[in-house]
Amino acid sequence: MAAAAAAITIMQVLCLTLLSLALLSNAFTSRDYSDALEKSILFFEGQRSGQLPSNQRLKWRGNSGLSDGASYHVDLVGGYYDAGDNVKFGLPMAFTITMLSWSVIEFGSSMQSQVGDAKTAIRWGTDYLLKAATATPGTLYVQVGDPNMDHKCWERPEDMDTPRNVYKVSTQNPGSDVAAETAAALAAASIVFKESDPSYSARLLQTAKNVFNFADRYRGSYSDSLNSVVCPFYCSYSGYQDELLWGASWMHRATQDNSYLTYIQSNGHTMGSDNDDFSFSWDDKRAGTKVLLSKDFLEKSDSEFQLYKSHSDNYICSLVPGASGFQAQYTPGGLLYKASESNLQYVTTTSFLLLTYAKYLNANGGVVTCGASTVTAESLIAEAKKQVDYILGDNPAKMSYMVGFGERYPTHVHHRGSSVPSIQAHPGRITCDNGFQYLYASTPNPNVLAGAVIGGPDSKDNFADDRNSYQQSEPATYINAPFVGALAYFAGKGTGN
Numbered sequence: 019m020a021a022a023a024a025a026i027t028i029m030q031v032l033c034l035t036l037l038s039l040a041l042l043s044n045a046f047t048s049r050d051y052s053d054a055l056e057k058s059i060l061f062f063e064g065q066r067s068g069q070l071p072s073n074q075r076l077k078w079r080g081n082s083g084l085s086d087g088a089s090y091h092v093d094l095v096g097g098y099y100d101a102g103d104n105v106k107f108g109l110p111m112a113f114t115i116t117m118l119s120w121s122v123i124e125f126g127s128s129m130q131s132q133v134g135d136a137k138t139a140i141r142w143g144t145d146y147l148l149k150a151a152t153a154t155p156g157t158l159y160v161q162v163g164d165p166n167m168d169h170k171c172w173e174r175p176e177d178m179d180t181p182r183n184v185y186k187v188s189t190q191n192p193g194s195d196v197a198a199e200t201a202a203a204l205a206a207a208s209i210v211f212k213e214s215d216p217s218y219s220a221r222l223l224q225t226a227k228n229v230f231n232f233a234d235r236y237r238g239s240y241s242d243s244l245n246s247v248v249c250p251f252y253c254s255y256s257g258y259q260d261e262l263l264w265g266a267s268w269m270h271r272a273t274q275d276n277s278y279l280t281y282i283q284s285n286g287h288t289m290g291s292d293n294d295d296f297s298f299s300w301d302d303k304r305a306g307t308k309v310l311l312s313k314d315f316l317e318k319s320d321s322e323f324q325l326y327k328s329h330s331d332n333y334i335c336s337l338v339p340g341a342s343g344f345q346a347q348y349t350p351g352g353l354l355y356k357a358s359e360s361n362l363q364y365v366t367t368t369s370f371l372l373l374t375y376a377k378y379l380n381a382n383g384g385v386v387t388c389g390a391s392t393v394t395a396e397s398l399i400a401e402a403k404k405q406v407d408y409i410l411g412d413n414p415a416k417m418s419y420m421v422g423f424g425e426r427y428p429t430h431v432h433h434r435g436s437s438v439p440s441i442q443a444h445p446g447r448i449t450c451d452n453g454f455q456y457l458y459a460s461t462p463n464p465n466v467l468a469g470a471v472i473g474g475p476d477s478k479d480n481f482a483d484d485r486n487s488y489q490q491s492e493p494a495t496y497i498n499a500p501f502v503g504a505l506a507y508f509a510g511k512g513t514g515n
Contacts, residue, residue, distance in 0.1 A: 046407060051509035054410055054423050054469075055132050058502050061421075061469030062139040064435065065495055067106060067175065068096035068146075078440035078465040082175035083182065086162045090184045092153040094162050097146030100252075101494040102433035104175045105168050108150065108160030109240070109252045112199040113300040114495040115143040116268070117370070119206035121503030124374050126210075128510025136502060137210060144207045144222060147200055151229050154186075158229060160196045160240060161185040165251050172453035174438040179450065185247050189232075193240030194258035197233035198265030199303075201226045205265075205272040223272055230265050233258075256302040263289035264303035267310050282311070283322055291325055294332045296345065297356055298367040300496045305333045306367070309375050316382040327384075330375055334398065335388035337368065342389025351414040351479040352404055359489040362419060362474035363497045365405050370500035372402040373507045406504050409471060414479045421493070422468035429462035430485040432492035436467040437485060457485060471497045 046054075063076045067083040086106070087094030098114065100107045118140050126133050150159040164181045171180055187193030204226035211219040241254045248254075254261075263286060270278035286292075295304035312330040315323035335343035337354070347355045356364035376395035379385065386393040411418035411426070418424030421431060431437065438448055438456045443464065448456075463485075470493035475481040485491055 046410060046412070046508070048509055048511065050410070051406075051505050052130070052132070054420060055129065055502065055505040055509050056135075057420060057422055057469030058471070058498050058505055059132060059135045059139055059469065061467065061471075061493070061498050062098065062142065062495065064433075064467045064470065065098045065100075066096075066142060067099055067104075076465075076468065078442060079435060080176040080441045082178065083162070086182055087149075087153075087159070087184055089182070092159065092184070093149055094146070094153070094159055094184060096142065096149070097162075098143060098495050099175060100496075102431070102436075102488065102492045103163075103165070103168050104173075104178045104180070104434060105163035105165045105251075106146075106161060107165075107248070107252050108158075109196045109199055109248070109254065110300040110494070110496050111143060112147060112196065112203040114499045115140060115147065115203035116199065116206050117367075117496065117499035118143070118502060119203065119210050120374075121370070121500065121506060122210045123206065124377060125503045125506035125510070128506045130509075132506070137214070140207050140210055141218075144204060147203060148221070148225055151200060151204070151225050156232070157186050157188045158193065158197050158200060158232065159184060159186045160193060161244075161247065165247065171450035172434055172438070172457045173448060173450050174435045174441070174453070176435075176441050177447050177449070183247075185244055187240050187243055189236045191243035192236040192238035193243055194233045194237045195254040195261040196240045197229055198258065198261035201230035201233060201265040202261070202268040204229065205268040208272050226269065226272065230269055233265060234262060237262075252300065254301060256304075259289040260303040260307065263291065264307045264310075267307050271310065279322075286325075291329070294329055294336075296333060296336045297364055298371060299363060305330075305371060308333065309371050309378075312375065313378050316378050316384050328387075331386045331388065334372070334375065334386045334393060337372070337401065338388065338393055338397070341391065341393060347477070349475070349477055349479045351408065353408050353413065353475065353479065354405055355477050358476065360473040360492065360494060360497065362409060362471055363494065365409065365474070366471065366497055366499075366501040366504065369402040369405045369504040372398045372405075373504055376402075402504060403508065406501075406508060409474070409501070413475070415475065415481055417475075417481060419472055419474050419481075421470040421472070422466050428472055428481075428483050428491060430483045430491060431463050431467055431470060431472060432485050432488040433463070433467055433470070436463045436465045436470075439464050459485075467493060469498065471501055473497075 097106045100110045164183045167180045204222045208219045208222035266281045290304045298305040308326045308329045311326035315327040335341045337346045376398040379395040409419045411424040418427040473490045
């Protein structure tokens with residue numbers, strides 16, 4: 019009996035040892051996070067529109083959209099394609115730049131050698147947004163490309179011959195949502211460049227002031243003004259009030275001008291400050307605004323901002339199983355699950371907010387209050403790490419959802435430029451209809467869109483590496499942008515454990 023008991027004990031120890039080794043094998047090191055960070059920023063080079071610079075690292079891309087705006091007598095060359103198509107959508111592009119900037123503001127000190135490339139990615143976007151905001155008085159250009167025509171073709175951006183229509187919002191046809199988000203992007207970026215390029219920073223901030231005033235004075239949703247050109251692609255489902263409060267919050271952060279503080283205090287109640295909201299995206303800014311404004315309460319104990327701290331707590335509590343107010347859905351493998359289409363966009367924004375709020379709490383000795391219980395900043399960091407690690411491959415499928423990272427990652431990405439042979443490999447034009455053979459091909463994409471985070475698995479952790487399943491296999495700039503900040507945090511934390 020003793021021998022049997024000893025054998026059982028040895029087996030238990032062995033099993034525990036093997037389990038520990040398995041857990042350790044799934045752990046990512048700071049070098050892993052740094053590698054993922056580098057790739058997450060590199061991805062933006064694959065989304066560039068315009069004249070590519072000599073130091074372009076994704077060599078399979080070429081120049082594109084070099085006459086954008088010309089037929090309307092404005093220069094709208096540059097900027098980013100939003101996802102796997104060749105349209106420049108203003109609302110998600112501006113949100114991307116806001117989140118890239120916020121990533122650098124909060125976690126730039128952890129980016130080390132990557133911070134320069136992150137700033138370059140921001141500047142590629144802000145250079146375009148400056149053109150869009152200053153080309154014509156009383157006008158903001160918000161889109162280049164007819165999405166309905168673009169989506170009928172499968173062609174690389176270097177070949178595109180679909181209509182490059184230009185769309186704008188104006189005093190007569192307002193777009194407070196896209197304009198206020200543009201103001202937020204320019205204001206946030208002005209903070210990023212304040213020390214390294216003061217004159218550029220000042221230009222960004224002055225333009226942000228003008229664009230925010232335009233957004234506030236001429237109120238209305240760009241979805242109403244532009245209809246089928248932006249809907250259903252990037253319809254402003256949440257309306258424009260959330261962007262006005264978000265924009266004002268960034269104007270306050272960038273300027274420290276009390277007039278924006280007064281604006282927030284006077285308008286917050288009608289712009290969503292009283293409402294709990296449990297997702298944060300290119301469309302709905304409410305959760306992000308509350309975390310951003312909670313910083314003032316935590317740092318300065320400003321009673322005007324206590325409301326934002328309370329609602330930030332409610333947002334966090336909704337994510338914590340067992341906490342009062344918990345309502346989030348997770349897959350069996352532990353991934354936050356919000357939607358069947360492009361779910362990882364919510365995972366990356368949530369991870370970013372968890373880490374940013376944890377930073378604010380840690381700096382001021384704060385905790386999250388969930389009913390009668392409290393949740394520490396360390397718990398927020400642990401949850402964010404779980405989500406980040408899942409994306410990088412610590413999941414039931416053992417699949418990294420970042421292209422080019424890890425041993426297994428998606429190879430059939432829903433992306434025109436990545437899936438069609440490059441102009442170097444195939445210099446001849448590949449026409450609109452001829453490109454579809456590459457959409458439906460079973461072979462891997464010939465061009466690796468390094469760093470792209472795609473839509474991700476379904477509610478049961480299942481993932482079909484299928485180029486035609488855009489819901490799961492399409493990347494987007496606004497999925498990557500907040501992930502840059504999250505990866506930077508863990509890259510700067512040693513092993514990240």
